[in-house]
Amino acid sequence: MMMEFIRRYEGLWLFSRSPAAIVAAIAAILIAVGAAFAPWIAPINPYDLSSFSLFDGLLPPVWQDGGNPAFLLGTDDQGRDMISSILYGARLSLIIGLAAMVIATVMGVGLGLAAGYYGGRFDAIVMRIADIQLALPAILTALLIDGIARGILPPEIQQNLRVTVLTLAIALSLWVNFARTARASTFVQMNKEYVQAAIIMGQRPVRVMFVHILPNILGPLLVIMTVDLASAILLEATLSFLGIGLPADSPSLGTLIRIGMQFLLSGEWWILWIPTLFLVALVVSINILGDFLRDVFNPRLR
Amino acid sequence: MLTIKDLAVRFPTRFGDVVAIEDVDMTIAPGEIHGLVGESGAGKSTVGAAVIGLLPAPGFVAQGELTLGDTDLRALDARQAHEIRGDRISMIFQDPQTSLNPLMTVEDQLVETIQAHSDVSYADAHKRAVDLLEEIGIKDAAARVKAYPHQFSGGMRQRVVIALALCTDPELIIADEPTTALDVAVQSQVLDLIRHLADSRKIGFMLITHDIGVIAQVADRVTVMRRGRVVETGQTRQVLGNPQHPYTIGLMDAVPPLDHKIDRFRLPEEESGSPKGADGRDAERWLLEGQAHELTGLEVANLTMKFRGPRTSIWRKPDQFTALDDISLAVRPGRVLGLVGESGSGKSTLAKVLTGLLQPTGGQMQLGGKELPGGRARGRLHPSRQLIQMVFQDPYSSLNSRHRVGYILAEPLWLYGLEKDPDRRRQLVASMIALVGLSPETIDKYPHQFSGGQRQRIAVARALLARPRFLICDEPTSALDVSVQAQVLNLLKDLQAAFGLTILFITHNLSVARQMSDDIAVLRNGKIEEKGPTEDVFNNPAADYTKTLLKLTPVMPGDWR
Numbered sequence: 068m069m070m071e072f073i074r075r076y077e078g079l080w081l082f083s084r085s086p087a088a089i090v091a092a093i094a095a096i097l098i099a100v101g102a103a104f105a106p107w108i109a110p111i112n113p114y115d116l117s118s119f120s121l122f123d124g125l126l127p128p129v130w131q132d133g134g135n136p137a138f139l140l141g142t143d144d145q146g147r148d149m150i151s152s153i154l155y156g157a158r159l160s161l162i163i164g165l166a167a168m169v170i171a172t173v174m175g176v177g178l179g180l181a182a183g184y185y186g187g188r189f190d191a192i193v194m195r196i197a198d199i200q201l202a203l204p205a206i207l208t209a210l211l212i213d214g215i216a217r218g219i220l221p222p223e224i225q226q227n228l229r230v231t232v233l234t235l236a237i238a239l240s241l242w243v244n245f246a247r248t249a250r251a252s253t254f255v256q257m258n259k260e261y262v263q264a265a266i267i268m269g270q271r272p273v274r275v276m277f278v279h280i281l282p283n284i285l286g287p288l289l290v291i292m293t294v295d296l297a298s299a300i301l302l303e304a305t306l307s308f309l310g311i312g313l314p315a316d317s318p319s320l321g322t323l324i325r326i327g328m329q330f331l332l333s334g335e336w337w338i339l340w341i342p343t344l345f346l347v348a349l350v351v352s353i354n355i356l357g358d359f360l361r362d363v364f365n366p367r368l369r
Numbered sequence: 370m371l372t373i374k375d376l377a378v379r380f381p382t383r384f385g386d387v388v389a390i391e392d393v394d395m396t397i398a399p400g401e402i403h404g405l406v407g408e409s410g411a412g413k414s415t416v417g418a419a420v421i422g423l424l425p426a427p428g429f430v431a432q433g434e435l436t437l438g439d440t441d442l443r444a445l446d447a448r449q450a451h452e453i454r455g456d457r458i459s460m461i462f463q464d465p466q467t468s469l470n471p472l473m474t475v476e477d478q479l480v481e482t483i484q485a486h487s488d489v490s491y492a493d494a495h496k497r498a499v500d501l502l503e504e505i506g507i508k509d510a511a512a513r514v515k516a517y518p519h520q521f522s523g524g525m526r527q528r529v530v531i532a533l534a535l536c537t538d539p540e541l542i543i544a545d546e547p548t549t550a551l552d553v554a555v556q557s558q559v560l561d562l563i564r565h566l567a568d569s570r571k572i573g574f575m576l577i578t579h580d581i582g583v584i585a586q587v588a589d590r591v592t593v594m595r596r597g598r599v600v601e602t603g604q605t606r607q608v609l610g611n612p613q614h615p616y617t618i619g620l621m622d623a624v625p626p627l628d629h630k631i632d633r634f635r636l637p638e639e640e641s642g643s644p645k646g647a648d649g650r651d652a653e654r655w656l657l658e659g660q661a662h663e664l665t666g667l668e669v670a671n672l673t674m675k676f677r678g679p680r681t682s683i684w685r686k687p688d689q690f691t692a693l694d695d696i697s698l699a700v701r702p703g704r705v706l707g708l709v710g711e712s713g714s715g716k717s718t719l720a721k722v723l724t725g726l727l728q729p730t731g732g733q734m735q736l737g738g739k740e741l742p743g744g745r746a747r748g749r750l751h752p753s754r755q756l757i758q759m760v761f762q763d764p765y766s767s768l769n770s771r772h773r774v775g776y777i778l779a780e781p782l783w784l785y786g787l788e789k790d791p792d793r794r795r796q797l798v799a800s801m802i803a804l805v806g807l808s809p810e811t812i813d814k815y816p817h818q819f820s821g822g823q824r825q826r827i828a829v830a831r832a833l834l835a836r837p838r839f840l841i842c843d844e845p846t847s848a849l850d851v852s853v854q855a856q857v858l859n860l861l862k863d864l865q866a867a868f869g870l871t872i873l874f875i876t877h878n879l880s881v882a883r884q885m886s887d888d889i890a891v892l893r894n895g896k897i898e899e900k901g902p903t904e905d906v907f908n909n910p911a912a913d914y915t916k917t918l919l920k921l922t923p924v925m926p927g928d929w930r
Contacts, residue, residue, distance in 0.1 A: 267724045268758075269749040
């Protein structure tokens with residue numbers, strides 16, 4: 068029964084025969100579920116100062132001497148439970164990554180489709196903007212947006228602005244990928260006769276782009292969405308690690324790694340290594356899934 | 370020399386093994402050209418691939434014998450098979466554009482192959498390469514050998530491919546659709562060359578093709594395949610002229626003759642989808658009700674289309690390339706004009722100008738006596754958007770694969786505001802599906818669930834649902850098999866007769882043009898060489914070009930029947 072169902076869909080069939088993809092999917096789902104339900108799963112709330120105590124600081128994981136069964140993966144210098152910090156951190160990382168990816172997709176695909184459809188001057192302008200964007204490192208973009216936001220927004224709102232600024236900055240440095248892919252795929256589709264048929268019939272350009280072309284270029288875009296989700300999470304971690312991202316009182320994975328860096332040489336290895344390994348596991352599993360999708364959508368690579 | 374006995378090839382898939390070919394028997398003697406015909410999916414290429422040991426993974430030879438001379442081809446290990454390939458069996462592919470390495474000179478490719486198979490010095494290999502090119506009919510070979518593939522024309526390039534296949538002096542050459550990508554004149558030269566090589570060098574050829582004319586012209590013997598099995602085999606003249614198997618008889622009936630016009634193609638009853646069914650009446654009435662007004666002709670005067678050529682310098686303006694040069698022609702109301710020409714003659718450019726995809730550089734167009742603006746000047750809502758409809762060449766790309774057939778067909782109905790009521794639209798679509806000879810469940814399926822011929826019917830239905838007065842058919846059958854082509858041509862003829870459509874029928878195939886059109890225009894390099902009533906043009910061609918085309922088109926001699 069089950070096998071029958073799987074055989075019907077080529078993607079599922081390939082999936083069931085790819086151990087790497089299965090392991091990656093399980094890892095990614097576990098992490099995502101853990102992050103999504105962090106408030107219910109995590110032993111403590113790392114954002115709530117009253118839920119942890121300095122006396123529990125720097126406890127090693129349970130399997131080491133001096134470990135406390137209440138803190139499976141140990142605690143940091145503040146006495147925060149590592150598991151809780153990581154789950155909450157992953158939650159923030161994933162939210163920012165997903166939001167940035169969605170914004171970048173909408174922006175990039177919209178501009179790329181239009182550039183591919185209209186071609187000519189509009190295409191040239193959009194693509195030059197994309198080139199300029201590529202020349203700006205994400206950090207610079209983040210600093211720029213951060214600076215502008217601080218300059219023009221009233222101080223009351225600025226408190227909660229960090230996440231938004233970070234998301235926007237990451238989205239801005241990722242949209243180019245989508246725009247380029249969407250444009251290139253649109254060019255290919257423009258020569259297909261079904262698009263010409265739609266144009267000859269006199270259909271609206273918006274309709275031709277979104278009803279006719281878009282469904283036919285979703286494959287490669289889906290691949291980029293997965294791969295760029297991983298990039299977005301990494302970018303967020305990088306920015307937070309460098310101190311431009313989220314502050315220490317609401318740590319994302321990157322912030323946790325930055326905090327851990329202080330203990331790199333002092334023997335408390337778990338504060339650095341556990342969040343780092345977690346981040347690596349998350350990013351690698353998403354990338355493997357992206358690779359798998361690429362294979363599914365591009366039969367020639369099989 | 371080559372003996373195939375009881376050959377079967379299987380492809381394991383996720384649905385279990387698929388039998389690609391089964392019970393195939395065939396022999397090829399030295400110097401024999403053995404034609405292998407059949408429609409797409411018949412397993413012709415699989416036979417060739419099995420012989421040369423290049424079955425695409427995961428296919429494998431399940432049973433049977435394959436012997437070349439006294440070598441058992443199935444018993445070879447990978448290394449031995451590799452040595453035989455190229456040395457004793459060579460291959461000529463369909464597309465000379467992609468079967469040569471664009472970054473190596475012709476000399477390098479020939480010398481490389483010669484040295485790979487025999488232990489000769491560079492100088493000797495070079496000399497052999499030049500001799501080969503001369504033998505194959507490339508003039509000034511010593512100089513031309515230094516050129517890159519792109520510096521040769523299509524026909525010359527296919528000659529180089531043949532030279533490459535020859536340079537190890539093979540016993541057997543497998544030619545998989547060697548002339549399909551070539552124009553008529555070049556095709557005839559390449560076929561002459563193959564015949565010459567078979568006679569002079571005693572090479573056996575396995576000539577895989579779907580073109581009966583090609584087989585009739587050069588093959589000694591022919592094997593007809595269908596669904597992975599051999600249907601009929603024997604002397605070419607006997608099989609083609611006096612076919613025994615019902616499938617071969619049907620196949621020969623579907624081949625459009627060049628020397629006379631027939632009313633309809635004779636087709637086995639169950640496969641022909643003619644607009645007879647009661648389900649189609651609704652759509653028929655609906656179409657006729659829209660046809661109350663007069664027949665609409667199209668006139669084109671002094672139409673010119675120039676493209677910007679490649680830029681040679683930053684300072685100079687790029688040269689212009691003239692795709693259409695002062696074209697004047699008229700499609701008479703309610704008649705079919707056949708527009709014939711080889712690739713690059715400007716046929717499709719004309720279709721694009723007429724549909725408003727391209728802005729002509731100069732000239733006037735008139736539809737039904739009214740001025741027809743070109744390109745951008747023709748707005749999205751211009752009435753001609755509805756009156757002119759088009760059926761495209763490639764049914765695999767002309768339907769959006771992400772939409773259901775019902776959705777695709779309803780589009781013209783609401784886009785042009787022909788029917789406001791969604792239920793009525795669906796009714797009409799269903800009826801139209803019956804009218805073009807498809808089954809009722811078509812409406813909820815996706816295009817990829819249909820064969821090429823069925824898709825082309827869907828494309829015709831889409832065009833009709835706009836209630837057009839003028840239909841442009843751009844090579845509507847060139848991507849289809851002969852028997853399917855016959856069905857689609859019959860359908861177009863019936864619809865044209867029933868609804869008085871005016872049709873511009875673009876094709877490179879003279880036989881098809883003769884069957885379909887009332888008038889003919891012959892296009893070459895963007896200029897009209899000749900135009901006139903079809904029978905006049907075919908019986909008494911005036912232009913030299915038309916005469917050559919008619920002479921070189923491979924057909925079965927009339928007295929074979």
